[in-house]
Amino acid sequence: MKLAFILPAIGKKKNRKYMKSWTMEPIMIAVLKRLTPDDIETVFYDDRIEAIDYDTDADIIALSVETHTAKRAYTIAERFKAKGKRIVMGGYHVTTVPEDARSHADILVLGNAESVWEDMLRDVETGNYKNEYAGDVCCDYGQPDRSIYADKRKKYLPLGLVEIGRGCHYNCEFCSVSSYYKRAYAHRxxxxxxxxxxxxxxxxxxxxxxxxxxxxxxAKALFIEVTKLHIHWVTQITLDIARDEELLSLMAASGCKVILIGFESIDPQNLKQMNKEWSIKVGERDALVERIHNAGISIYASFVFGFDYDNEESFKNCLEFSRRHQFFVAAYNHLLPFPGTATHERLCREGRMIYENWWLSREYTYGSIPYHSKLVTAEELGLLCKKYKKAFFCFSSIFTRYKTLKKRTNVTYVRFAYWVTNLMLHWEVNKRFGIPLGENLDEKKR
Ligand code: SF4
Known part of the structure; x- marks a missing residue:
């Protein structure tokens, strides 16, 4: 039996290249390869960087589906179905909205694949398979098998992706991780x-x-062991890490250089609405940020706009906050109601969705707003995101922040990464808007 893994792409503009910043190493494919018995032949097509061979002799086509790639995944699945291939789909999106994927697949793998992947493949071999397999929360897979994409590695961003655990103990209203794992957490x-x-x-x-x-x-035990490896690493984390000074200093000592913090908003009313008011006590935010910077760790600050108390003032306040702390990078994104989240349910209930299933809509494009925000129109919200991204990534801001970074770190790689990241995001501000989902991916130009 032969299995073809396919990682569908988001989409691209006509005659334009695929977004470089969206091409990280596809670690989940290496994990699935590890779980696949050796006697099953495998091949992998990464839709983000190469053409899919629709004439492959694979018997099963396995698609890893995220919300942004769902439309493309279903198109690919239909093409292979027409050739009589068995279609398997899994991933966050399929687990959250299985009804969306059901008509495009023979088999859905819901939840984490580890506990069911091999059984599913053996069932397909005998022809006696189920239409759905439900895996437990688990990440006990040993070592990912990166040989599946060894020949493509040069095309990915130069970052080694490593998974520590899955899930989160918080419960932010808009978060698909929270809705997927229901506050459970498992680690390797x-x-x-x-x-x-x-x-x-x-x-x-x-x-x-x-x-x-x-x-x-x-986490403390992990950081102690990682310290011995003398590596540099980055991750995503919540601001409250800085409340635990021992944990923060262990993390810094273990080589952590940059952390992405989802501030989301600095407006207390928005934080309350999104169920993230735990992240900050009055007057605490600036002190925690400084504590992280003093530990030698830079911050990628992520903000999300479009909650019910957001207007242009919110953008101005976030830009002022970002400049005050001279963040390594900042993201000014709009709220996106992912299916299965409490935010999506609320906006549907309130009749505020413009495109309820935006990920399948023909009209919706990446970077546009699929719902009615309260204090500004959807169109204004999109324009404000673009305007304040441009303000943060203008050349004078990049140079000014670099002067501060030089005082904060003497690690050459961090300084180099600063320029690469900031320049890439500077050039991508306009490119990131108006990308049609699932379109133009069969063009030769990628
Ligand atoms: S947004 Fe972050 S902190 Fe909140 S539930 Fe999701 S992963 Fe956890």
Whole structure:
């Protein structure tokens, strides 16, 4: 039996290249390859960087589906179905809205695949398979098998992706991680993580977790072991890491250089609405940010606009806050109601969705707003995101922030990464708007 893994792309503008910043190493495919028995032949097509061979002799087509790639995934599935192939789909989107994917697939893998992947493949071999397999929350897969994309690695961003755990103990209203894992958290063994880092040498690693310290004692033990590896790494984390000074200093000592913090908003009313008021106590935000900077860790600050108390003042306040702290990078994105989240349910209930299933809509494009925000129109909200991104990524801002960065760190790689990231995001501000989902991906130009 032969299995073709396919990672569908988001979409691209006509005759334009695919967004470079969207081409990270596809670690989930390496995990699935590890779970696949050796006697099953495999091939992998990464739709983001190469053409799919629709004439492949594979018997099964396995698609990993996210909300932004759902439309493309369904198109690919239909083409293969017409050739009589078995279609398997899994991933966050399929798990959250299985009804969306059901008509395009023979088999859905819901939840984490680890506990059911091999059984599913064996059932397909015998022809006696189920239409749905439900996996438990688990990330016990040993070592991802990166040989599946060894020949394509040069085309990915130069970051070694490593997964520490899955899930998050918080419950933010808009968050698909929270709706998917229901506040559960599972992590890999420290031995498996350390071995993976040793076997997969990179200049810098991205620990792809959403909340790396959901289990504090585990995080401390992990940081102590990672310190011995003398690596540099980046991750996503919540601001309250800085409340625990021991944890913060262990994290810094272990080589953490940049963290993405989802501030989302600095308006207390918005934070309350999104169920994230735990993230900050009055007057605490600036002190926590400074504590992180003083530990030698730079911050990628992420803000989301379009909550019910947002207007242009909110953007101005965030820009002022970003400049005050001279962030490494800042993102000014709009709220996107992902299916299965409480935000999507609320906006549907309130009759505010412009495109309820925006991920399938022909009219919706990446960067536009699929719902009615309260204090500004959807169109104004999109324009404000663009305007304030431009303000943050203008050349004078990039140079000014670099002067501060030089005082904060003497690590050459961090300084280099600063320029690469800021210049890439500077040039991508306009390019990121108006990308049609699932379109123009069969063009030769990528
Ligand atoms: S802290 Fe982050 S990962 Fe956790 S629920 Fe909130 S947004 Fe999601």
């Amino acid at each position: 063994s420290i031995a498996a993580i350390v071995q993976e880092i040793k076997e997969n040498p990179h200049k810098v690693y991205f620990f792809v977790d959403d909340s790396i310290f959901s289990d504090k004692e585990f």
